Amino acid sequence: MERRVVQITTVFMVIFTIVAGVTLFYLPKLHASQVAGQEEQVISENNENAGEVMSVDMTAQGEAEESIDFPQQICIALPEGVTEQDVTIMNQYLTQTIDIIFPGVDESYIYNHPIMGRSNNIDNLTFENEKDQGIIEITLDKVFEVQPTFKDGYLYMDFLAPHDIYDKVVVIDAGHGGRMPGATVQNKCEKDIDLAIALQLKQIFEENPNDKIGVYYTRTDDSNPSFEQRVGLANKADADIFISIHNNSTVSGKMSSINGTAVMYDELKEEIPCGTKTLAQICVDEVSGILGSRNRGIINGNEIYIIRNSEVPVALIEVGFMTNKTELDNLTSDDYQRKAAQGIYNAIMRAFNEGF
Numbered sequence: 468m469e470r471r472v473v474q475i476t477t478v479f480m481v482i483f484t485i486v487a488g489v490t491l492f493y494l495p496k497l498h499a500s501q502v503a504g505q506e507e508q509v510i511s512e513n514n515e516n517a518g519e520v521m522s523v524d525m526t527a528q529g530e531a532e533e534s535i536d537f538p539q540q541i542c543i544a545l546p547e548g549v550t551e552q553d554v555t556i557m558n559q560y561l562t563q564t565i566d567i568i569f570p571g572v573d574e575s576y577i578y579n580h581p582i583m584g585r586s587n588n589i590d591n592l593t594f595e596n597e598k599d600q601g602i603i604e605i606t607l608d609k610v611f612e613v614q615p616t617f618k619d620g621y622l623y624m625d626f627l628a629p630h631d632i633y634d635k636v637v638v639i640d641a642g643h644g645g646r647m648p649g650a651t652v653q654n655k656c657e658k659d660i661d662l663a664i665a666l667q668l669k670q671i672f673e674e675n676p677n678d679k680i681g682v683y684y685t686r687t688d689d690s691n692p693s694f695e696q697r698v699g700l701a702n703k704a705d706a707d708i709f710i711s712i713h714n715n716s717t718v719s720g721k722m723s724s725i726n727g728t729a730v731m732y733d734e735l736k737e738e739i740p741c742g743t744k745t746l747a748q749i750c751v752d753e754v755s756g757i758l759g760s761r762n763r764g765i766i767n768g769n770e771i772y773i774i775r776n777s778e779v780p781v782a783l784i785e786v787g788f789m790t791n792k793t794e795l796d797n798l799t800s801d802d803y804q805r806k807a808a809q810g811i812y813n814a815i816m817r818a819f820n821e822g823f
């Protein structure tokens with residue numbers, strides 16, 4: 468979330484309150500081949516004051532949509548002269564927000580160009596404009612990929628669940644971040660090691676392209692998503708596997724001979740059919756195997772928020788001990804980070820092969 472529009476008093480903000488199962492705008496059909504534009508206007512006109520938040524309750528709309536069967540789609544009328552090249556679509560998976568940014572609008576845009584469409588998964592929709600740029604932000608209740616189609620001055624957006632596109636979905640979480648460094652040993656921060664391994668893993672996925680596997684990351688920079696967002700990404704993407712990358716230290720934080728790789732799982736979750744315990748075992752075997760580190764086995768992790776709240780098979784990998792001199796040296800080297808990432812990659816592939 469790099470971009471945040473500053474709210475200024477002259478900016479209108481329109482909020483559609485949409486409840487699940489309610490049509491955004493009722494349309495019998497809404498595809499790029501359809502002529503759009505004759506639909507009913509449903510934005511209420513309580514815009515006495517600039518800057519006021521306007522609310523449109525959609526709950527009374529779309530009684531008849533039960534029997535309609537077409538993909539989730541919305542349609543946005545673009546301002547005159549605005550073409551595909553002018554439109555930026557930013558999908559922020561972590562927050563399930565999609566921003567559509569385009570020029571050529573003023574604050575009256577949203578009244579003259581109603582947004583049409585249908586989705587059971589829109590929690591919120593806002594419009595803001597700044598200078599001549601308009602931003603429509605859609606907040607969804609799950610992770611969706613967007614497929615845009617531009618036709619005759621309209622932008623049609625289909626929402627596809629990750630599993631509509633991929634056979635397998637994995638979410639990778641680099642621990643800590645931002646102002647939360649995790650363990651800090653000899654001026655080395657765990658968050659940086661966790662991220663470096665996650666980025667190496669990302670590179671391995673990119674070097675081995677497989678369009679059947681969708682990979683999502685909770686962070687690829689020094690940000691610090693909330694625990695809720697991290698596990699939320701896995702749950703809302705209906706991930707098949709959720710991997711969190713961490714590194715260990717002794718309780719005292721003092722250097723010691725304790726070393727090795729361990730993986731945490733949720734000991735309170737049922738192990739049917741492919742569960743967190745099996746996944747954790749695969750991870751610890753693959754990662755310690757490739758690193759040549761001591762295999763410390765799997766550890767109860769139900770007390771950890773992201774493990775306890777994961778609705779999908781989860782493994783939290785403690786790659787090594789930062790409080791061990793040799794492992795700290797290893798963990799801060801590119802080669803070892805790359806190897807650890809390869810071990811995690813191998814574990815993910817093995818888990819998929821074994822039915823996850």
Ligand SMILES: [Zn+2]
Pocket residue numbers: 642643649650657713714
């Ligand atoms: Zn950690």
